[in-house]
Amino acid sequence: MINFLELTTSGLALGSIYALIALGFVVIYRGSQIFNFAQGEFLTWGAFGMIALLDAGLPWELALLGTMLCTGLLGSVVERVALRPLIGRPVFVTIIVTIFIGSILHALAMVVWGSDPKGMPTPWEAMKALKIGEVSIWWNSLAAVIAGAVALGAFFIMIRYTRLGVAMRATASDQETALALGIPVGRIFGTTWFLAGAYAALAGVLLSMFPRNADMHLSFVALRAFPAVIVGGLESIGGTVVAGLLLGVLEVWAQGYVNPALGEFGQNFHTVFPYIVMIGFLIVRPYGLFGSQDVERV
Numbered sequence: 190m191i192n193f194l195e196l197t198t199s200g201l202a203l204g205s206i207y208a209l210i211a212l213g214f215v216v217i218y219r220g221s222q223i224f225n226f227a228q229g230e231f232l233t234w235g236a237f238g239m240i241a242l243l244d245a246g247l248p249w250e251l252a253l254l255g256t257m258l259c260t261g262l263l264g265s266v267v268e269r270v271a272l273r274p275l276i277g278r279p280v281f282v283t284i285i286v287t288i289f290i291g292s293i294l295h296a297l298a299m300v301v302w303g304s305d306p307k308g309m310p311t312p313w314e315a316m317k318a319l320k321i322g323e324v325s326i327w328w329n330s331l332a333a334v335i336a337g338a339v340a341l342g343a344f345f346i347m348i349r350y351t352r353l354g355v356a357m358r359a360t361a362s363d364q365e366t367a368l369a370l371g372i373p374v375g376r377i378f379g380t381t382w383f384l385a386g387a388y389a390a391l392a393g394v395l396l397s398m399f400p401r402n403a404d405m406h407l408s409f410v411a412l413r414a415f416p417a418v419i420v421g422g423l424e425s426i427g428g429t430v431v432a433g434l435l436l437g438v439l440e441v442w443a444q445g446y447v448n449p450a451l452g453e454f455g456q457n458f459h460t461v462f463p464y465i466v467m468i469g470f471l472i473v474r475p476y477g478l479f480g481s482q483d484v485e486r487v
Contacts, residue, residue, distance in 0.1 A: 195324060195325060196441050196444075198326045198327075199327070199441050200440065200441035201437065201438060202327075202330035203438075204434035204435065205333050205334050205337025205338070205434065206392045208341060208417065208434055209340060209389070210389060210411050211414050211417035211430075211433045212341070212388055212426065212430065213385030213386070213388050214228060214414075214418045215421075215423070215429045216426070217381050217382060218418075219381075219424050219426075220357065220361055220378055221378050223280075225385065226287045227288070227291035228411045231386045231393070232389050232393035232396065233393060234294065235257070235260045235389055235390025235392070236309065236390075236396070236403035236407055237298060237307070239256040239390070239393075242255050242256060249312045257388075260386040260387060260390035261382075261390070262383065262386070264385055265379040265380075268378055268379055268382035271286060272286060273378060291408065304405055307403045311329065313328050329395075329399055332398070336391065340391055345427075357377055360377045393407055413440075416464055417429055420466060422478055423476070423477065425477060425479040428479030432478060436466060439463070440463055444459035
């Protein structure tokens with residue numbers, strides 16, 4: 190029971206990070222119908238940018254805000270320079286472009302910060318744990334859950350109750366109608382990429398805390414979070430968050446219980462487990478947990 194609670198807490202922490210990453214995928218897709226396969230590189234830039242700002246002497250909280258701001262601006266620049274001119278082009282064109290942009294960002298990150306892993310400093314002791322009876326919960330795991338909840342809650346409040354949120358929902362519903370109503374659709378595109386970059390930076394920082402490190406392989410975590418987009422529903426923001434939390438918990442449970450039971454075959458089985466769940470949903474419920482099935486009149 191103790192091990193189960195510790196694994197569940199770690200799974201919720203990982204799921205919160207997956208939810209932040211998957212939210213970036215969904216927000217961009219809803220706004221501009223683009224699959225951003227450069228999303229993983231925003232994690233890398235966020236994590237190493239955070240370490241660079243801390244090394245420059247900024248307080249931890251200011252460094253986090255600065256990192257999210259800079260990575261969000263990077264996302265907006267990528268959208269404005271490379272992707273907005275491709276509006277109306279086939280989907281596969283924009284996919285190839287985002288993959289190409291991801292490769293460029295990865296190469297630039299290696300030039301700027303090198304390829305060696307780096308530890309992420311925290312305001313608290315890196316190995317500090319909260320004791321509840323016999324259960325030990327890492328402070329880093331708690332921080333990931335709390336930060337993820339605050340960030341996701343702020344996003345839902347913004348999308349629901351602000352003029353920007355209304356404009357984003359209108360643009361996601363019908364771009365031409367939104368433009369006719371005077372909504373600056375181009376600015377909304379830039380804003381969605383800004384939010385995706387900022388949340389990816391936060392996820393990169395949380396993912397780089399002990400017992401992990403910031404390294405150049407962080408971008409692959411975005412691919413591990415991608416099944417949450419499919420499981421939750423490609424255009425459902427709430428479904429994506431729920432699916433991210435669910436897949437994070439299931440992955441950690443698989444690592445704790447399924448991997449040892451499978452012996453040598455189970456080595457790193459947990460890393461492919463989210464894809465198994467995704468394939469199951471694609472077969473049984475291809476529009477996801479909270480997605481809507483498209484109905485066409487003929």
